[in-house]
Amino acid sequence: MSQVEETLGGLRIIKAFLAEKKMSSRFNSITSSMRDKNTKVAVRQSLAHPVSEFMGSVMIAIVLWFGSTQILSDTCSIDAPAFMTYIAILYSVIQPIKDFARAAFGIPKGLASMDRIDAILKAGNPIVELEKPKPLESFESNIEFDCVSFSYDNGREVLHDISLTIPKGRTIAIVGASGAGKSTLVDLIPRFYDCCKGSIRIDGKDIRETSLKDLRSLMGNVNQDPILFNDTIFNNIAFGVKDATMESVVAAAKIANAHDFIIEKEEGYNTNIGDRGCKLSGGQRQRISIARAILKNPPILILDEATASLDTESERIVQEALDNLMHNRTTVAIAHRLSTIKGADEIIVMDEGRIVERGRHEQLIEFGGYYRKLHDMQAL
Ligand SMILES: Nc1ncnc2c1ncn2[C@@H]1O[C@H](COP(=O)(O)OP(=O)(O)OP(=O)(O)O)[C@@H](O)[C@H]1O
Ligand SMILES: [Mg+2]
Incomplete structure (x- = not known):
């Protein structure tokens, strides 16, 4: 944003010094580095969803397979109703676990923004007023x-x-x-x-x-x-x-x-x-x-x-x-x-x-x- 503002504000000087090419390439290099970073983030984000869905399905499949072999085997250590209850509980915890994972990348993003906003909000003003300043109503001498x-x-x-x-x-x-x-x-x-x-x-x-x-x-x-x-x-x-x-x-x-x-x-x-x-x-x-x-x-x-x-x-x-x-x-x-x-x-x-x-x-x-x-x- 500061690049855009500076370039538009300084248009007169840029034209007068024939610096259009230089400014264009400066602008291009900044926007392309921004685009690269955004693409990287977007790729990871869109990968995250299918990958977690796939892993979830694989896990359910493994659990189902393992559970059913247990139920069907002679040395049965678990009965069918208990297994069904177990699967129901498993289903309901999968979504919260995925949400946790999503929060894990949301938090660093938020922290990075917070650092920058904090730097502005907490910037100290060296001109401090006394708690009880003396009034100065008029100028006399x-x-x-x-x-x-x-x-x-x-x-x-x-x-x-x-x-x-x-x-x-x-x-x-x-x-x-x-x-x-x-x-x-x-x-x-x-x-x-x-x-x-x-x-x-x-x-x-x-x-x-x-x-x-x-x-x-x-x-x-x-x-x-x-x-x-x-x-x-x-x-x-x-x-x-x-x-x-x-x-x-x-x-x-x-x-x-x-x-x-x-x-x-x-x-x-x-x-x-x-x-x-x-x-x-x-x-x-x-x-x-x-x-x-x-x-x-x-x-x-x-x-x-x-x-x-x-x-x-x-x-x-x-x-x-x-x-x-x-x-x-x-x-x-x-x-x-x-x-x-x-x-x-x-x-x-x-x-x-x-x-x-x-x-x-x-x-x-x-x-x-x-x-x-x-x-x-x-x-x-
Ligand atoms: N914000 C600033 N931060 C650091 N140095 C500064 C800042 N403002 C001015 N200076 C420096 O302080 C010195 C005095 O600057 P000042 O603006 O008071 O000069 P001036 O006498 O008003 O000059 P002019 O006639 O050109 O306006 C200069 O050497 C300048 O480089
Ligand atoms: Mg001056």
Whole structure:
């Protein structure tokens, strides 16, 4: 099934790289090995029935022959009625014995399935909530990273000793090379992962001690690759909000600069956008996911390259919308294009999991380090 899904999902790439033959042969080899195994099982199963019937008949024949010779012989050790009773009992136990044999191959089959299902059902979630988590009803003062280090699956450390304070109402921008650990850093705030060393506190409360529901309801995310569902535009925007009205969804879409392209679709807000939003352009997907965050109206906003797939004009309009949204709100924004983060209250420059520079735009330009270099390159 995963092969089928992967092949259908990656059709575009397969065609573009002329890999049809390769994928066909991969698919053929998997289906033929599956067919061979199924045939083997089917052959054994269909053999099992005649063989057991035959053995049963042979056994009855032998018993009948032996019994009758006993009855008919002079040294009779058993009389006819007792033998008839014996045969009747024998007949009635043959079927249960056959059922036992059938169960004997059903059980390993069931065990094999159980192993796989168990692996999914019993998969542990490393993010555990305390039994009595502290409530976190509102966000009042700041988010604090205190000497946070992190590595995926106990591998190489991706973040080293990050200390950072994000006061309420401020906009913090994070820039840095690809793979520097920016997305990882912001993924730690909603507790998608737990940090390995140090702690993250919101209003002085360690996020590991707070309720996950409270924590995540304080935040709105716009991800680097927008995650949309095979559903209508309305439902995708209203995703995180209970009982959203059409008016509120339209208002959010207008702010995100998405309303115009949505009403141009045949069915407007009721248009289905296909698997993962494949019927929309990259920029349109991103605007839908911005509208989703706008509608949720959270006190903390996490924007990971939120405007990366927009053209300069739409970017400017969406940026204005985001600026309105960021007003009086705490925002952590990751951006490659420095024009979008010029106005941030603090810019954090990351390199290989460390904060290498920090300050306002003008200060960093004056400092003349990595940020200055980036800025000069982009000015071209
Ligand atoms: N799920 C994961 N498992 C293991 N390693 C990962 C995982 N996600 C990211 N990494 C590694 O962690 C490092 C930091 O990745 P991260 O996604 O935070 O980079 P980034 O700064 O957001 O880069 P970009 O600008 O390209 O988005 C990279 O070296 C990456 O290979
Ligand atoms: Mg990233």
